[in-house]
Amino acid sequence: MKYSVVIVEDHILLSQALAGLVNGFSKFKILYLCKNGRELLTRLKDPKNIPDVVLMDINMPIMNGIETTIALKEEYPEVNVLALSVEEDEKTILKMLRAGAKGYLLKDTEKSILENALVEVQETGFYHTKDVTNLLLGSLNPKKENKVLLKEREMEFIKHACTEKTYKEIASDMCLSPKTIEGYRDSIFEKLHLKNRTGLVIYAIKNKIFIP
Amino acid sequence: MKYSVVIVEDHILLSQALAGLVNGFSKFKILYLCKNGRELLTRLKDPKNIPDVVLMDINMPIMNGIETTIALKEEYPEVNVLALSVEEDEKTILKMLRAGAKGYLLKDTEKSILENALVEVQETGFYHTKDVTNLLLGSLNPKKENKVLLKEREMEFIKHACTEKTYKEIASDMCLSPKTIEGYRDSIFEKLHLKNRTGLVIYAIKNKIFIP
DNA sequence: TATCAAAGGGGTGTTTGCCCCTTTTTATTA
DNA sequence: TAATAAAAAGGGGCAAACACCCCTTTGATA
Numbered sequence: 001m002k003y004s005v006v007i008v009e010d011h012i013l014l015s016q017a018l019a020g021l022v023n024g025f026s027k028f029k030i031l032y033l034c035k036n037g038r039e040l041l042t043r044l045k046d047p048k049n050i051p052d053v054v055l056m057d058i059n060m061p062i063m064n065g066i067e068t069t070i071a072l073k074e075e076y077p078e079v080n081v082l083a084l085s086v087e088e089d090e091k092t093i094l095k096m097l098r099a100g101a102k103g104y105l106l107k108d109t110e111k112s113i114l115e116n117a118l119v120e121v122q123e124t125g126f127y128h129t130k131d132v133t134n135l136l137l138g139s140l141n142p143k144k145e146n147k148v149l150l151k152e153r154e155m156e157f158i159k160h161a162c163t164e165k166t167y168k169e170i171a172s173d174m175c176l177s178p179k180t181i182e183g184y185r186d187s188i189f190e191k192l193h194l195k196n197r198t199g200l201v202i203y204a205i206k207n208k209i210f211i212p
Numbered sequence: 213m214k215y216s217v218v219i220v221e222d223h224i225l226l227s228q229a230l231a232g233l234v235n236g237f238s239k240f241k242i243l244y245l246c247k248n249g250r251e252l253l254t255r256l257k258d259p260k261n262i263p264d265v266v267l268m269d270i271n272m273p274i275m276n277g278i279e280t281t282i283a284l285k286e287e288y289p290e291v292n293v294l295a296l297s298v299e300e301d302e303k304t305i306l307k308m309l310r311a312g313a314k315g316y317l318l319k320d321t322e323k324s325i326l327e328n329a330l331v332e333v334q335e336t337g338f339y340h341t342k343d344v345t346n347l348l349l350g351s352l353n354p355k356k357e358n359k360v361l362l363k364e365r366e367m368e369f370i371k372h373a374c375t376e377k378t379y380k381e382i383a384s385d386m387c388l389s390p391k392t393i394e395g396y397r398d399s400i401f402e403k404l405h406l407k408n409r410t411g412l413v414i415y416a417i418k419n420k421i422f423i424p
Numbered sequence: 425t426a427t428c429a430a431a432g433g434g435g436t437g438t439t440t441g442c443c444c445c446t447t448t449t450t451a452t453t454a
Numbered sequence: 455t456a457a458t459a460a461a462a463a464g465g466g467g468c469a470a471a472c473a474c475c476c477c478t479t480t481g482a483t484a
Contacts, residue, residue, distance in 0.1 A: 020236065395433095
């Protein structure tokens with residue numbers, strides 16, 4: 001009996017092509033394909049649709065891989081998730097692993113490595129490349145707290161600050177007094193060592209708080 | 213006799229998966245795979261390695277799809293290029309088509325469409341989805357000149373404006389009077405319909421004048 | 425020599441950045 | 455449970471920076 005695999009990936013061509021590869025592996029067969037996380041969660045409601053492994057892309061519209069993995073683990077903790085992404089961003093990888101992924105694979109790998117990863121995840125419970133292992137080790141002794149210091153409300157303000165609005169307009173949009181907004185700004189400037197709004201905009205874009 | 217196909221794509225997994233798909237098509241077979249444009253150009257030096265069609269990714273390290281297509285068409289104009297990308301950016305698509313690509317396919321398509329596109333490109337010489345056709349039509353009667361209006365000195369100023377420097381500091385860096393800098397700013401604001409420096413920074417980043 | 429663009433300037437009102445300080449809300453813990 | 459932090463929210467005032475007028479000088483060039 002082969003292990004069943006579901007692929008969650010928004011690029012249909014890649015999804016179908018991967019399906020071809022997986023069906024060629026001796027121990028695995030594709031159950032079905034999904035275009036995003038929501039579609040997966042919907043289909044899982046039918047017990048016949050619960051696979052052994054989910055091959056999960058991270059960047060997806062509608063519902064991304066991290067949210068989907070969290071929701072999936074909540075309901076079906078026995079399903080193994082293998083993350084698949086071009087994203088090498090440290091924070092993203094850690095988020096995905098914390099969400100419950102059992103392995104993390106870059107799209108830039110050999111098909112034999114994919115097969116090996118699937119086998120490992122299914123039979124030993126995890127698979128990680130040297131890169132990801134090193135990353136994990138590095139994150140154990142972290143460089144103090146480096147960014148948890150931004151609060152939810154401040155993040156929201158930053159997004160507004162990345163527009164042509166004045167602080168007065170931002171205040172009105174956020175239903176706060178202009179003085180409160182100035183308070184947000186001042187405390188952010190201090191925490192991030194910024195001198196002015198231009199610096200804040202650049203910071204926000206660099207750190208993907210605001211995407212132009 | 214099947215038509216030969218070469219895939220140029222930096223993500224090896226996708227490359228191999230696509231190869232599987234293409235080898236499943238009745239009229240096509242994979243000749244070999246390349247990880248980037250330079251690799252393709254090197255291999256083409258052997259006449260045995262000249263394929264009928266190249267399936268070309270656009271975003272690649274080392275040598276991207278556009279440069280590669282231009283170089284390829286220079287030496288081997290009879291090879292058909294089918295572009296393959298997630299990029300829906302108008303300018304990129306047009307550049308690729310001007311470089312000589314015979315078709316443009318989004319990664320977000322069905323495998324049957326890939327097969328159809330390959331057939332069309334090989335047998336009729338071109339393949340375009342409705343989206344790309346509309347884009348082409350739109351670019352025929354262009355909206356006047358839309359961006360040549362920025363002068364060299366203004367571009368330089370914009371880069372400085374994307375920092376925490378004040379206008380006074382920018383003036384001193386560019387060896388100009390602060391009033392001249394303000395003049396640059398005012399004329400740019402007017403030409404680009406911007407309201408303040410924040411808007412300018414966002415514009416500069418969107419248009420790759422400044423890369424954060 | 426007329427023209428046009430680049431460079432520079434004066435004046436003014438608004439926005440921003442940065443001090444200080446008070447009130448309200450939300451946790452924490454003695 | 456009351457006492458006490460400690461946040462979040464709001465405020466006054468001020469100087470610097472920014473945005474927006476309208477105007478002059480300079481220099482190339484047609």
